[in-house]
Amino acid sequence: MICTRGLCYHYPNGARLVFPDVDVPQGAVLLLSGPSGCGKSTWLAIVAALVVPTAGSITVVGQTLDALQSVAADAWRAKAIGFLPQKLHLSAALSVYQNLAMAQWAAGQKEDASRIHAVLQALGVMELVQRKPGQLSGGQAQRVALARSVLLHPQVILADEPTASLDDEAAADAVGLLLATAKGQGATLVIATHDARVAALIPPVANGKIGFQPSYLQRSAL
Ligand code: ADP
Ligand code: MG
Numbered sequence: 001m002i003c004t005r006g007l008c009y010h011y012p013n014g015a016r017l018v019f020p021d022v023d024v025p026q027g028a029v030l031l032l033s034g035p036s037g038c039g040k041s042t043w044l045a046i047v048a049a050l051v052v053p054t055a056g057s058i059t060v061v062g063q064t065l066d067a068l069q070s071v072a073a074d075a076w077r078a079k080a081i082g083f084l085p086q087k088l089h090l091s092a093a094l095s096v097y098q099n100l101a102m103a104q105w106a107a108g109q110k111e112d113a114s115r116i117h118a119v120l121q122a123l124g125v126m127e128l129v130q131r132k133p134g135q136l137s138g139g140q141a142q143r144v145a146l147a148r149s150v151l152l153h154p155q156v157i158l159a160d161e162p163t164a165s166l167d168d169e170a171a172a173d174a175v176g177l178l179l180a181t182a183k184g185q186g187a188t189l190v191i192a193t194h195d196a197r198v199a200a201l202i203p204p205v206a207n208g209k210i211g212f213q214p215s216y217l218q219r220s221a222l
Pocket of ligand 2: 041042
């Protein structure tokens, strides 16, 4: 569940962003659309407790973020949020397996090979487990990054421009994979995109569970 009220973010000497209120039920899909620069990535950063809003309040899976101090925010984020960033940030020197193991270590967990294998299997990239990121195609690298983002069973998956620079077929695959993964995990899914193709790839209602809540973030006048 994601609930926001009166969220604003002002970049120092920069954009003053005003966000519409949202109430996203657990397990729903939120499509954040809008042109480049309207504030989608900033909104994701606020939801992930990476950025503290200038004003307003926000609750994510029962946690009120306003009160979180940075150390607590890091621990909370590692457990609750699966982030699929636009730039994937896979470590080039490490294998696919090691990239995922590193995410477990970073969250203070023990390496869990069976969980790593299970998510790679579910995303159809188990055969890539020993490869380095430089030996993956763009689509494969994104699957690995998605595997990493859901490794710790997050209740919220945040995907930033997941179809950027993908052709139509690969874009449909990427969105289908996100929807299936979120559903499989019972996670809320947020897709932030300026890609007009994505809305048509999200069913209005799928199995009575997935909701489609378009939201358009406007830039306020400076
Ligand atoms: P989107 O993801 O929708 O493209 P962003 O959230 O990245 O939008 O950016 C929203 C606005 O904030 C843009 O006008 C951008 O130029 C501005 N912005 C983003 N990051 C910074 C920053 N670090 N400093 C100042 N302005 C920024
Ligand atoms: Mg962005």
